Amino acid sequence: MAKPAILTVDDDPAVSRAVARDLRRQYGEEHRIIRADSGAEALDSLKELKLRGEQVAVLLADYRMPGMNGLQFLEQAMDLFPRARRVLLTAYADTDAAIQAINIVDLDHYLLKPWHPPEEKLYPVMDAMIEAWKAAPDRPVTDVKIVGHRWSAPSFRVRDFLARNMVSYRWFTTDDAEGQRLLTAAGLTGADVPLVVTAEGKTLVAPSEAELAVQVGLTTTPASDFYDLVVVGGGPAGLGAAVYGASEGLRTVLLEERATGGQAGQSSRIENYLGFPDGVSGAQLTDRARRQAIKFGAELLTACRVTQLAVQGSARVLHFEDGTTIAAHSVILATGVSYRRLGAPGLAELHGRGVYYGSAATEAPSCRDQDVYIVGGANSAGQAAMFFSRYARRVHLVIRGRSLDASMSRYLIEQIAGVENIEVHPCTEVVAAHGDEHLERLELRHVDGGPARTVDATWLFIFIGAEPRTDWLDGVVQRDARGFVLTGPDLLTGDERPAGWLLGRDPYHLESSVPGVFAAGDVRADSVKRVASAVGEGAMAVSLVHRYLVEGQ
Incomplete structure (x- = not known):
């Protein structure tokens, strides 16, 4: 795991080297010291660190820099690493501005130039900043990271592909603060999703499964012909x-x-x-x-x-x-x-947005305390019903037959009968699905005909046919x-x-x-x-x- 970073930025190369030298001498064993000569260069470095899932402990910025001064840099840096401690390096004439900035960018400390000797003026300040950061650090995220919309079929396909190939990942919606930080680091907006960030920090926007497989380390080409x-x-x-x-x-x-x-x-x-x-x-x-x-x-x-x-x-x-x-x-x-596709109106349009073929175990935690509908009477449907019953308020097992006896193993039938929040609906079929951004309602009807009844439903998992x-x-x-x-x-x-x-x-x-x-x-x-x-x-x-x-x- 990479060491947490301490980043220093100053437009004077001599000062920048001197600060980095003093920091490296005292903190180099446990921290990675990064120096930049401008605010823009420093922000680029922070974006790379964010995409690679690394930690930043302290940001040390000079106040007087052309193009982007230290306060402007720290304000933008907060969007990427809000828990990093922020120190402003100022001349004596700038102390009033530094004091005012404490409330503007939530500045943790300002440090006067010159800082020599560092044992008296620099290190005590840095020690306090590092200890404060350790109390609530940025958590490193070394897994693959995915940012997407909650009800997005492409986002679901990416997550499902990685989960089924046993590739560890972290999922962030575009509404999450961390999801927004990753989009900012990648220079993207909420429209550019799903965004996949590999463990090495490479970004992929709406990748194909073949592209994704290569970037997460799965083998895709044969060694021989x-x-x-x-x-x-x-x-x-x-x-x-x-x-x-x-x-x-x-x-x-x-x-x-x-x-x-x-x-x-x-x-x-x-x-x-x-x-x-x-x-x-x-x-x-x-x-x-x-x-x-x-x-x-x-x-x-x-x-x-x-x-x-x-x-x-x-x-x-x-x-x-x-x-x-x-x-x-x-x-x-x-x-x-x-699995055979159901031809009921509305299902195709909502596929991946509440309608799924197969288990889609990645969605189980999101089903907590909600009703889940499952179509199918074979073992795969029964196993899914048992699985989702641990999360859902109620699981509705919809089957066309009069009972489960004809198509499901006896041990599963007995288990389902013993679970209070699983309800079997015999002689029933799904005839329509409705919803705007995602599934909201289903129409169910007796297989022999008659009027359909409408039920509120956000989740439908289909296990029929072969x-x-x-x-x-x-x-x-x-x-x-x-x-x-x-x-x-x-x-x-x-x-x-x-x-x-x-x-x-x-x-x-x-x-x-x-x-x-x-x-x-x-x-x-x-x-x-x-x-x-x-x-x-x-x-x-x-x-x-x-x-x-x-x-x-």
Whole structure:
């Protein structure tokens, strides 16, 4: 952690060097001494320190400076570091102005020139200033910092991306004093958001996920152009494949478009996963799997959107959105599924502003003592209901069926029944959403028809349907009518193998219609939609990759 700074500014270079020399001799071990020759230069230094999240203990400014005098500098410096102690360096003739300035800029002390000997005239003053600052210092912020509007979809996407990639950050709204200071330091206004400030002090305005990934230290480019195995998708199936592929000696790279973990990574608690009797959060499970894959030598790339799969001889080539490619002997498709969008009027316009698909755990603290509506009757919705019940005044679980029995695990049904502030609304659907800057009201109606009723609502989380993200495989890999990848026996029609299949064997159990391309987890047709089965299929796919590489080509 950087030392707290003491900044001195004087337009006379000789005086500036002398002050810095005396300060460095006495305080240099515990403080960083910064000197500037003008108020503008000093403000630029303070802006850099603010963006890097560093501390400033004392500001020492000369009163008589051209362009910006010491009082004007200290007044502007207060906007960046309001807790820094402020000392004005004056000549004897300026003492009346210095005394008056105590009330103007909340001056802590004025110091007469010359200050020699410093042991008598400078150090006692500085000691008092430093002790006063230590009693209520600026807290260093070494995390990534985000400034944005409270109800802003782009701001939410940035926060959600960092949270799901386990990048620590601090969130400030444009109404926060610290948020305003960061905008001032970056030379921006409240319209220039979301603003992201990296730990090194670099500023990004409304960055794309790819830009953000690079700046916060996530790996986005492969180390090689050819691998034994490329895993597409970083959910449980993809992470399982990466762990087993790398541990078995395959040169393995995992490509993830947004954040590892998939839908499971957003789960607040998974309680039916083998080996975790007390449950484990999706984020914890994802973090362990990531570290395990990296330990065995797998590469994990983030913000990599694959747009095409091509067959070039024995190589399987994947094309990225930016026009680059990567090739491998084999591919495992583990892209999972995404939640289906509700088509009710108003929902699309309010997405990210009170309407969310998936858990959006970053919003949970903001839901405190408010009503939360959740749409969906499967485990993911049930886990979210349990999670939000710890914050919300009441959680309303909206389902189209008559009960939760058909789609939710028994242990979750029993837990929900035992929580007083969770209310299940059977045979109910959302038919409209209303709000200006954010969600304010929902219209609910019985699935059999009848009049709709309007409820006040600020939060709606949707967990319905399962749509595979496989459009980019169109014309290459056979899929079913809903877009799920067909594998193994499902590709056979009687004794007929899939069109274009040239090998003298049937497709392996998890192999697609393209030899050497396998599917695992939720993206595979008729798979069991559970975390444990996805991990198992990822591991099983790797064993089939070995068979393919040894004997199946």
